[in-house]
Amino acid sequence: MFRKTLMAAAALFAMANTASAATEITWWHAMDGALGDVVNHIADDFNNSQSEYKVVPINKGGYEDTMTAGIAAFRAKNQPNIIQIFDAGAATIINAKGAVYPVQDLLEKYGSKFDINDYIPGVRYFYADSAGKMIGMPFNSSTPLLYFNKDALAKAGIQNPPKTWQEFEEMAPKLKEAGYEGLAESHSPWIFFENFMSRHNLQMATANNGYDSTDVELLYNNEDLKNHWKKMKEWKDAGYFGYYGRAWGANQDAFLQQKAAMWLGSSGSFGGLRKSATFDFGTSTLPYWKGVGDAPKSTFIGGASLFAFSGHSDEENKGVAAFFEFLTKPETQYYWHKETGYVPITTAAYDLAKKDGYYKESPDAEVGIQQLSEEGGKWTKGYRLGFYVQIREVIYSEVDKMMNGEETVDQAFDVIETEGNKLLKRFHDTYSN
Amino acid sequence: MKRVQFGHSPVPYLFVAPQIIIIAIFFLWPAAQAVHQSFLLEDAFGMSSQFVWFRNFEDVLSSPSWLKSAGFTVVFSVLVAVLSIAISLFLAVRADEIIRGAKVYKTLLMWGYAVAPPVAGLLGIMMFNPLMGDLYILLNRIGLDFNHIQNGNDATFVVVLIAVWKQVSVNFIFFLSGLQGIPKSVTEAATLDCKSAERRFWTITFPLLAPTTFFLMVINLTYAFFETFGIIDVSTKGAPGGATATLVYKVYVDGFLGADMGGSSAQSVLLMIMVSILTVFQFRFIERKVHY
Numbered sequence: 001m002f003r004k005t006l007m008a009a010a011a012l013f014a015m016a017n018t019a020s021a022a023t024e025i026t027w028w029h030a031m032d033g034a035l036g037d038v039v040n041h042i043a044d045d046f047n048n049s050q051s052e053y054k055v056v057p058i059n060k061g062g063y064e065d066t067m068t069a070g071i072a073a074f075r076a077k078n079q080p081n082i083i084q085i086f087d088a089g090a091a092t093i094i095n096a097k098g099a100v101y102p103v104q105d106l107l108e109k110y111g112s113k114f115d116i117n118d119y120i121p122g123v124r125y126f127y128a129d130s131a132g133k134m135i136g137m138p139f140n141s142s143t144p145l146l147y148f149n150k151d152a153l154a155k156a157g158i159q160n161p162p163k164t165w166q167e168f169e170e171m172a173p174k175l176k177e178a179g180y181e182g183l184a185e186s187h188s189p190w191i192f193f194e195n196f197m198s199r200h201n202l203q204m205a206t207a208n209n210g211y212d213s214t215d216v217e218l219l220y221n222n223e224d225l226k227n228h229w230k231k232m233k234e235w236k237d238a239g240y241f242g243y244y245g246r247a248w249g250a251n252q253d254a255f256l257q258q259k260a261a262m263w264l265g266s267s268g269s270f271g272g273l274r275k276s277a278t279f280d281f282g283t284s285t286l287p288y289w290k291g292v293g294d295a296p297k298s299t300f301i302g303g304a305s306l307f308a309f310s311g312h313s314d315e316e317n318k319g320v321a322a323f324f325e326f327l328t329k330p331e332t333q334y335y336w337h338k339e340t341g342y343v344p345i346t347t348a349a350y351d352l353a354k355k356d357g358y359y360k361e362s363p364d365a366e367v368g369i370q371q372l373s374e375e376g377g378k379w380t381k382g383y384r385l386g387f388y389v390q391i392r393e394v395i396y397s398e399v400d401k402m403m404n405g406e407e408t409v410d411q412a413f414d415v416i417e418t419e420g421n422k423l424l425k426r427f428h429d430t431y432s433n
Numbered sequence: 434m435k436r437v438q439f440g441h442s443p444v445p446y447l448f449v450a451p452q453i454i455i456i457a458i459f460f461l462w463p464a465a466q467a468v469h470q471s472f473l474l475e476d477a478f479g480m481s482s483q484f485v486w487f488r489n490f491e492d493v494l495s496s497p498s499w500l501k502s503a504g505f506t507v508v509f510s511v512l513v514a515v516l517s518i519a520i521s522l523f524l525a526v527r528a529d530e531i532i533r534g535a536k537v538y539k540t541l542l543m544w545g546y547a548v549a550p551p552v553a554g555l556l557g558i559m560m561f562n563p564l565m566g567d568l569y570i571l572l573n574r575i576g577l578d579f580n581h582i583q584n585g586n587d588a589t590f591v592v593v594l595i596a597v598w599k600q601v602s603v604n605f606i607f608f609l610s611g612l613q614g615i616p617k618s619v620t621e622a623a624t625l626d627c628k629s630a631e632r633r634f635w636t637i638t639f640p641l642l643a644p645t646t647f648f649l650m651v652i653n654l655t656y657a658f659f660e661t662f663g664i665i666d667v668s669t670k671g672a673p674g675g676a677t678a679t680l681v682y683k684v685y686v687d688g689f690l691g692a693d694m695g696g697s698s699a700q701s702v703l704l705m706i707m708v709s710i711l712t713v714f715q716f717r718f719i720e721r722k723v724h725y
Contacts, residue, residue, distance in 0.1 A: 244563060430474040
């Protein structure tokens with residue numbers, strides 16, 4: 001008994017010793033389940049590749065939980081080195097002056113080199129400031145895709161999935177005749193608001209989509225977007241569009257259970273769908289309206305990025321820089337892309353995947369990155385809007401009301417405009433002094 | 434005269450100290466912080482803040498979604514409290530009358546108590562899943578055109594049903610022990626005096642259960658206000674169109690998800706005021722009718 005204790009103590013001491021030899025870098029993230037395993041694998045690879053630093057990834061729940069945990073830790077002056085923050089929370093952390101160490105500064109000071117043009121166009125400026133300086137490190141980037149059930153399309157006598165909404169409108173009655181709803185869709189704010197604007201190269205908010213100032217107003221209340229939603233309502237009433245509410249999974253299930261022939265979701269869902277679908281499906285780009293804006297342009301990314309918290313020692317920051325460099329290495333990105341379905345964030349990684357023949361064996365995995373590499377426009381770089389989580393809540397709520405007929409499309413957009421702008425004003429008043 | 438008190442020994446204070454400290458740390462201090470925060474506009478990371486008087490309260494009280502949510506909370510709480518008390522009282526009376534196999538019934542009725550609210554929400558929403566939920570399919574098959582994803586009233590029905598189901602077992606335990614606490618002699622005397630079981634119940638049994646009922650009313654309203662959060666979050670997330678968002682759920686969305694510290698603090702202060710008024714009302718006006 002005594003010997004056992006002694007040995008355990010010795011083992012513990014030895015472990016503590018090796019741990020103190022390497023500088024510890026804590027990384028709070030929101031990747032759980034299979035994604036969490038991949039994250040741990042990457043951290044292990046980094047730790048084994050050198051002995052100076054040890055990255056410790058810790059799952060803090062979902063995106064929102066992770067952000068809240070980070071906020072609480074920062075206020076208690078006990079923040080981790082790296083935190084993963086999702087797209088809608090970016091404005092909150094970037095506008096809190098001095099809370100983060102901009103990744104570009106970090107890499108330029110401690111790393112070997114930094115060139116923003118190494119990154120694919122779609123992710124380049126999404127987490128940058130108005131001067132184009134990269135603040136957050138793009139990490140898990142996804143984009144909306146159209147998934148289609150090949151059998152269903154064949155049954156309706158349709159060759160190819162729709163490129164435009166005009167084409168969709170033509171094929172929807174055929175699909176209905178074949179016994180399918182044409183379309184289901186998850187995450188309306190992301191796909192049919194934010195990405196609608198990007199795809200059609202329309203301005204989403206004043207002040208350069210919010211990059212230049214927090215004094216900003218939404219531009220959602222426009223004829224193009226409203227016409228789209230009027231169509232959606234029309235299609236829903238005709239049985240061409242199945243609306244299963246705000247829950248991501250409920251709409252995806254409609255596709256998986258072959259009620260809906262097509263589904264708009266995230267490129268990040270690709271890996272999971274491949275496992276759970278009992279039918280043959282393909283992916284295609286997000287449809288657009290011919291004649292609206294100058295579509296098709298590249299879409300916005302979704303997902304999250306990594307931020308380096310300020311207030312850490314030089315030694316630790318150096319470790320963060322080293323880890324970020326490791327993360328952007330083509331091999332790391334290719335591995336991440338292959339395992340998860342998120343897009344590779346650098347052109348070098350994309351090239352590696354191409355060279356390796358990954359897209360020959362699985363061409364559908366390339367659609368997301370192709371879409372993000374499409375030609376960009378003035379309004380496709382991204383957006384920076386405060387309290388955007390709550391604005392999305394307003395959108396969710398108003399979409400419900402449009403779909404159940406409680407409000408007309410025009411009424412709903414008036415509410416989105418007034419409520420959204422009220423929230424933006426609050427954010428401006430909070431962060432501008 | 435002989436002193437009957439122990440004098441001013443510090444020992445009693447020592448005994449209650451742990452409780453007082455816990456209340457101070459986990460209730461009084463955060464409550465004071467919330468009040469303080471509700472007068473500030475402060476960024477989430479605490480890098481800058483300004484005192485804005487009642488701006489947060491004005492913003493909250495002028496927000497249509499908050500007002501809608503306040504209305505829903507009242508309706509929801511009353512429905513949950515009244516229904517769960519009525520149903521569990523009925524079940525307790527029935528279970529009390531049973532002699533054979535009473536244990537089995539009682540155990541089965543108490544089981545729900547062990548289910549955590551988010552799990553209850555999950556169970557509920559699986560039963561109401563539009564693609565495969567049994568209750569959803571059943572309700573539509575009997576011709577009700579039921580759709581809680583689009584219809585606010587249907588969604589209210591779903592969350593009330595889950596919340597009531599979850600609470601019935603707790604109430605049942607209290608009512609059952611209340612019923613068993615009624616002396617046999619009283620019920621026997623009543624049986625001799627009055628033949629109608631129903632009248633006997635309302636004139637003898639129910640008044641004897643009044644303290645329990647009052648206690649449960651307070652507990653159930655608190656439950657409906659605060660503890661149903663997990664059910665709402667898992668089952669509807671306040672949808673459709675904010676029709677099932679309770680005030681606590683809104684505090685969570687704005688404060689926890691949205692990082693609006695001042696706004697959510699103002700909401701929780703308003704909530705605190707509402708619950709205080711409710712408590713005063715209950716104890717001043719309803720408790721008078723209760724005889725212990």
